[in-house]
Amino acid sequence: MTVRTERRPLPSLTALRAFEVFARRGQMTLAADELCVTHGAVSRQIRSLEATLGLDLTEGPRHRLRLTEAGARLAAALSGAFGQVEAAIADLRADTHVELRLSCVGTLAIRWLIPRLPAFHARHPTVRVKVTESYAPVDFARDRFDAAIRVNETAPIVGAEAAAFLENFHGPVVAPALLGDGPTGLEGLTRLTTGSRQTAWAEWEAHSGITLPEPPDSQEFEHIFYTLEAAAAGLGVGLTPWVYVAADVAAGRLAAPLGFAPTPSRFWFLTPAGPQRPAVVAFRAWLIEEAAKVPPPQAVRRSG
Template sequence: MAARKLPSLNALRAFEASARHCSFTLAAQELHVTQGAVSHQIKALEEELGLPLFERLPNQLRLTRAGQDYLVAIRDAFDRIERATGHLRTPAGRQRLAISCSPNFSSKWLVPRLGEFTAQHPHLELRLEQSERHANFVRDDIDVAIRYGVGPWPELECLRLGDECLVPVCSPSLPAMRSAHELAAATLLHVHDQRGWSDWFLAQGLAAPDKASILFNHESASIDAALAGQGVALARSSLVALALRQRTLIAPFAPGPALAEAYWMICPRNGKDEEKLALFADWLRRSVEADRQFRAAGYPV
């Protein structure tokens, strides 16, 4: 087999860093070399390829069209090398499972239950990344992601984690609430805006109370506030399932109808390491089913 005709690895690293920073100087700082060395490596790479990769403008460095196309391929190659290296560095006898999920799902559903999963599968070494952006399984070195939305999505294996609904929850330390009018007198905890509670009261044939309230930008924070007795949160059922089972929260009113959106486990089709993904999927199914059965039996009020 003939030797591969590849450019210098150092030149490719210089190109990728320069393209990412749009600066030879910043690339040099990252790579711990001089700016002149980076410029020389890029020039040699361009000469080898026979075309320019950058437009060198006054006080600006910009990729050419060829440079943009080349960057996509180089980044993908580097991502694959980094992923393969990470797998080799996993201790002998263990497999690594990298999971990406939102901060809300991570803190209120997954993390409190992870001990159960690791006890059942001690050969798996878990890495958890909190993220709400679209999962790039190669670039981010992720095996499986959990995302909220209206699935399924093409080109991905998708497992719907049960139905989702909104349920009013509060600490059992708060005074008992038996009607929507009594609830309107309580402190309401909102997420992003007041639309959720407005829709809930509208469904009861009432207008939402016009008074001061507390507004959060993360649902997990509103649930924490409810746990602390600061008011009543309108939360997704999965995120408060464990707290309701442990009776650190109660549900003074019935859950709302099923939402179109739900949490989904997603991963690439025909991916590697199907066994560890199957183990995780099976554990998710059983855990979600336990939550569903508890909800069907009636939440504590």
């Protein structure tokens, strides 16, 4: 004997989801952004849901809609239901994938770390590295990160484990076509600076023992990544850590006529004190291995 089960008379899941997001966010535009659809699409789904239920779920002016009593009751039920579904899916994914949350200085992430992540994923396919840009002091008690990468002269925080995995060298870089015939090759060029590192050029002169002539002009950029792109585009000469431009120098996209001077700072891999998750241990080992592959920088070449 065949047992027949009755079909549940539920409205469209798409319409229910659109209504739940609108109720939670309070505005059609915010709901549309979260769902990656248009404002009109959200509005049509809610009207369709109201027609299906035969109930008014919203009221008020078109651009200031609010929930009716029935809408509020339905929204509360849907919020709990969708929350349970999301939690169940997260649990299922946790059985096959592990997320490693990494806070990292942005330029290192863009120009060095992320291009190498496919190699880590190939070796550890169940670990997903979620990279968040930050230059702020690390506080594992406050921030929900498994690990962090910072550049500093000493281990940046107390009460955490720190491993220095990269030495830090810095030097001037410029588009090869801009190199001149003067003692440094940089005479007459605009000096490119980074807003957050106003003392970088003075520090480089102290580390390298080279004093450059005063530039005819200077131009400031918000991030060092912009500074390096400006240098490659021929806007002037920028200053950078070696690890950020090793590939560009090797490819001939940038020239480093004066080489790179060592600095007291290091790139640090930081983790909370205590036992670490296997994914963090694996990532730290891989990171140190990749750092060892970085070619040595060109030595400082003094002019004259």
